[in-house]
Amino acid sequence: MALPPELGRQDRLEPTEGEKTVNLDQRIQSAKDNWKAEQEGDDVRVYVGSATCGLAAGARGILNQLPGILADLNIEAQIVPVGCIGMCFAEPLVDIQEPGKPRVSYRNVSSEVLPSILEGQLKNGGPPKEWVFGTLGEGHYGELGRLEEMAVLAPQRRIALRNCGWIDPTLLDHYLARDGYVGLQRALGMKPEEVIQEVVDSGLRGRGGGGFPTGLKWSFCRKAKGDQKYLICNADEGDPGAFMDRSVLEGDPHAVLEGMAIAAYAIGASVAYIYIRAEYPLAVQRLLHAMDQMREIGVLGKDLLGSGFDLEIKIKQGAGAFVCGEETALIASIEGQRGMPRPRPPFPANQGLFGKPSNVNNVETLGNVASILREGSKWYSGFGTTESPGTKTFALTGKVNNPGLIEVPMGITLREVVYGVGGGVLDGRPFKAAQTGGPSGGCLPEQFLDMPIEYASLAKAGSIMGSGGLVIMDDLTCTVDIARYFLTFTQNESCGKCTPCRVGTKEMLTILERICDGKGQEGDIELLEELGDSIKKASLCGLGQTAPNPTLTTIKYFREEYEAHIRDHTCPGQTCKALLPVDSEATLVHTGLIRMTADRCDACGKCVEACAVAHSESKDPELAMNEDPLPRPRVRLQPVRGVTVPTSCRHCEAAACVLVCPTGAMAKTGQGGPVLCDDDVCIGCSACVIACPYGVPEAYLEGEKITKCDLCIDRLDKGGIPACVEACPTTCLEWVKR
């Protein structure tokens, strides 16, 4: 039995007393006046993109240093932290707005270049062009290009993201100034059925993946009988690489909350839940803050805007299960049960949360609702296609020049997205495929570049819209490997309830793994198709029903690649390691590794001593002590989590030190061989010292040269083993032949 709602966990239950009656119209007007004053005032404004993505790219440092830098330059400016504008490739983004001029946006700003940017634009009479990205907003700034006219923004239409990056998400006035809560005000003046009709007319379809008409879904719940109804906002964004919902919640929390209030009013729910990933702490914080502000102006709590309609919103944080994005599993999770899907029917609209009629809507869907109510259904259905009106956000990632968050009208072609908004394939390589819909979607090849992106066409091509993951692949991507990657994810995230998903995805994964490993067998492709077909038909929920999609579509469109793996033992995408051609010049001379077993180390230091002696002139322990320079050990004893262990070079396959070395002194000697530093070529720049994740290379001779483990290559040549291994008395270090 489900717990009654009052016993379920509640993250916050605000007191509803002490609410002030505020005239919303007056408040909006004053917010607009303030906004105008801000925009047209005499203040210089510096905007810093401070959503999680921006912070991760370094915006935190910029925000911390900005006041100091401004003070040093004697510039007076307002600092405005804003949400994500979606251009991940350009983060951290800093915009400077002078009075009466459009915002000048600077890309990939670091705290080193920040002073010169500020000084350039505000003191020396012109934005330093080398850092300028473009201008944002109305009007021109000299000859600088307008971002809105550039390929990256021109095809985009922002409805769900309309405020992201424009307003400070913590300020209610900013939201109100952009016609915030006008939609709710209008909705509360209508009958619930009229609100539903408005949404039906707009043609809005569920943006979480299914694409079910939102208005229709609401009407089912409206008609269902029940003393209590619930609205649930699904913010359990779990697709790998997807961050649309997070950006909206962090950059414009009020838009989602307003949409929720409208939806709750339409279906007659007095309690609404936001089911959000616990991995989105900033979004949770923004939501809680925004909910406090909603109470201030009377759009949350009792009697919203005097309409007699009550609404409480509760936040429920999910513990991180992909399947909880499925509505019935999400409902089970809110009820405090294990997040496992339930068979439908009964549909949640009739029997959902705690057995009561419920609606589960995605963040982006709700993010569109306020705009629809504010501007009208006609306005909304003017975007996109007849079948799929409106816009859709995508998290554009993979081998593309401009990865980021985009919002484009439905019906745009893949080509416009990849080559327009995305700026083309990385390094000018040929486009190979695009994965839409994340791990549940399909892989679409070049022939679909000119296909309009909308629900029906994607389904016809064997893929889905999904929540909006969009991964671009170039010719150096192995589609078998991609299928294996996505299946690894879905297999791990299967809840285990139904057999086809639990065991079937594992079986498919095992077969894909052996194909990638060069051990594929004749008949494997057919077996994958058979498994995939049955899993799709027989699985309980959307996770299992779509899990085979990446595999089935890659087989459909790239069958020859699978065949190459199995029959020719080659990987056309040059990705699967076991199938890469062995470089004939890079012969496998030293096929061995030093294996270290941490709990066997007594920290005796014999390895360190032996290493130093082995790298001395004399190779004699007595004489080595008097050499100049003193021979240096390449292995050292290092405390790691409470135990001391010998640490030396791992001789990585794709070694960071080799990648950064500007002179080519640091080099890998063939596949499986040691990474060696050529002293004659090394200039002692120490790039490798910085790059090595294990802290192995050390600079010596006052920074002129680098020492690192050479796997005792001279001893190996003579048929010996590394000195440290030979000296180790406890078998902590062992020589393992490959």
Place this chain on the structure above:
Amino acid sequence: MAEVTLTIDGQSVKADEGMTILEAANAVGIHIPTLCWDPDLVPYGGCRLCIVQVEGLRGLPPSCTTQVADGMVVITENEEILTTRRLVVRLQLADHPVDCLNCRGNLDCGLQKLSRGLGIYGHGLPPTGREGTQDDSNAVFVRDMSKCVLCARCVRTCHEIVGVGAIELVGRGLGTEPAPFLAKDIRSSSCESCGECVVHCPTGALTFVNPHPVPATEANTVCPFCGTGCGITLGARNGKVVSARGNRDSPVNKGVLCVKGRFGSFEYVNHEDRLTTPMIRKAGELVEASWDEALELVATKLKAVKPSEFGAFTSAKVANEDNYLLQKFTRAVMKTNNIDHCARL
């Protein structure tokens, strides 16, 4: 309750509203294979074996959770359904140890029956090699989770029938399995060892430490261990009681037993120390006596005591009716209120 008419495999079938397709089909003798379905439990829809085709519904809905509707047209078996069912069983087999002859569930195994019923000999898939938790910490049953088919009947039994909830599914993906709190061993959980989960397990994943031999004859009786009065079916072989199981027809327990009824209810029957006649102490020695003789002696002695000298204790192990009679006897016949009961605390 309203009656609906639907078509199953071309046959017109009448069913009550609210019934599932599976129930309606079973009622007219149409067999649909199942694994996670159990008549005692709420439908779960996990094993995907009872899938059918319903006109107008997408895909292959499970018949155990899909309710009948008037005019519904159902197909329970065709090539597509059979292929999918076979694949589901093949997947189960690929995830199952090949150890039938050493398994306590052998010949009483849902998976074996399904394989035979669907004509599957060899699954032709890479074995998953899942190891599964082994737990022999309980004195009366063994858990071998490598043989678990994840039908969750044990979990549901523990929650829905027993009401203890000692186990729940934990983990995700292939690693999902029923486990006690914090995946500790079952002995350190709230399990009451009633063995109800073992009875509902379709495979050898849950088995009794000492499985009962197959009885030659069975007889219905009432469990003697407490006053609840559960119906119990005892089985005998060579004149000795060898097995006990819950009587599903009993209105009291509907087939459910507790640890005492299931594991301890019959061992004393043929025990050498068991009293089979009243005993009377004569000259310091207990001597066998007839009931008439014994009751006569008790009556004589009771007549001799004053009410204040008499007191009676009664027990929760006897039925309510017996407890009532003893207090009536104490108050009405012995004229005293000195009556007490072990469950009074």
